[in-house]
Amino acid sequence: MESNFKLPITNLALDQGPKSGKSSWIEARKFVTQAFEEYGCFLAVHDKFSSEVSDSIFLELQDLFDLPLEIKVQNTSETPLFGYYGPNPSIPLYESTSIEDATNLEAVERFTKLMWHSKNDHFCEMFHSYAKKVAELNEMVSKMVFESYGVEKYHESHVGSVTYLVRFTKYRVPEQNETNLGVVPHTDKNFITILHQNEANGLEVQLKNGSWISVDFPPSSLVIMAGDAFSAWSNGRVHSPFHRVNMNGKQIRYSIAQFSYCKKLVETPQDLVDEEHPLLYKPFDNFGLLRFISTDEGRKTENQLKAYCGI
Numbered sequence: 001m002e003s004n005f006k007l008p009i010t011n012l013a014l015d016q017g018p019k020s021g022k023s024s025w026i027e028a029r030k031f032v033t034q035a036f037e038e039y040g041c042f043l044a045v046h047d048k049f050s051s052e053v054s055d056s057i058f059l060e061l062q063d064l065f066d067l068p069l070e071i072k073v074q075n076t077s078e079t080p081l082f083g084y085y086g087p088n089p090s091i092p093l094y095e096s097t098s099i100e101d102a103t104n105l106e107a108v109e110r111f112t113k114l115m116w117h118s119k120n121d122h123f124c125e126m127f128h129s130y131a132k133k134v135a136e137l138n139e140m141v142s143k144m145v146f147e148s149y150g151v152e153k154y155h156e157s158h159v160g161s162v163t164y165l166v167r168f169t170k171y172r173v174p175e176q177n178e179t180n181l182g183v184v185p186h187t188d189k190n191f192i193t194i195l196h197q198n199e200a201n202g203l204e205v206q207l208k209n210g211s212w213i214s215v216d217f218p219p220s221s222l223v224i225m226a227g228d229a230f231s232a233w234s235n236g237r238v239h240s241p242f243h244r245v246n247m248n249g250k251q252i253r254y255s256i257a258q259f260s261y262c263k264k265l266v267e268t269p270q271d272l273v274d275e276e277h278p279l280l281y282k283p284f285d286n287f288g289l290l291r292f293i294s295t296d297e298g299r300k301t302e303n304q305l306k307a308y309c310g311i
């Protein structure tokens with residue numbers, strides 16, 4: 001552990017902050033691109049995610065996870081790793097449930113109805129609005145990187161092909177003699193992940209030199225992280241970092257991860273390929289990558305992205 005190193009942090013408030021074309025936008029664009037390249041992630045502060053907003057969000061999540069198990073398991077999915085995941089012997093602290101297509105109001109309504117039967121408008125409105133705010137942030141940072149690489153002409157079609165999965169995770173506090181590992185080290189398979197948490201820390205990110213750092217989330221902050229699809233799209237320029245969760249504290253941790261997935265093939269723009277940067281990955285299906293990592297072969301491979309679509 002390299003505990004004294006801190007992830008870079010920036011303010012991404014849309015209203016008073018960066019606007020396309022302005023110098024603050026250009027500065028933020030440079031920061032975001034460099035952070036994705038060097039660390040694969042960074043902290044962003046935004047007033048839309050103030051402590052008051054977060055407190056009510058995490059209270060709702062407490063209610064959600066307090067529902068009986070037979071209700072929670074009803075959230076199933078055809079896509080591996082989506083739906084409900086109860087604690088299992090290898091990661092006993094972990095429990096999560098996901099909403100697919102979370103920026104779509106009907107999808108959030110369907111999930112809410114499945115969990116509560118009767119109406120829970122409050123939950124529905126809160127999380128649909130949360131998903132939309134995070135999606136805006138996701139679009140903004142991807143636009144910055146597309147611009148930095150001179151390929152902004154592809155951004156609109158990229159945004160049109162994105163679908164968002166929101167995953168709520170609860171990590172309970174380990175008992176004596178129990179592992180404190182919340183989630184095993186992994187890279188995300190999607191384009192960009194945006195993470196939010198209650199006051200309980202636990203996220204750890206691996207630097208390129210192999211050391212691990214723990215992430216301290218200041219108030220109103222989110223972690224914005226690149227996944228394997230983004231790294232492949234950028235022809236290896238963007239780094240997709242290994243990360244894990246360790247529960248060292250005495251407080252239950254709740255996190256919300258919003259993943260952007262591409263519905264169309266993930267394809268490196270020709271502009272990012274030249275003699276010095278030969279093409280690293282074939283065009284691939286983002287959900288196909290998810291299916292691959294759930295197979296025996298995929299689980300065993302060290303570099304899953306390379307095994308699935310590497311050249």
Ligand SMILES: O=C(O)CCC(=O)C(=O)O
Nearest residue numbers: 167169195203245255257
């Ligand atoms: O809970 C967190 O902070 C991280 C969760 C995570 O890495 C994931 O769900 O992919």
Ligand SMILES: [Fe+2]
Nearest residue numbers: 186187188243
């Ligand atoms: Fe992750």
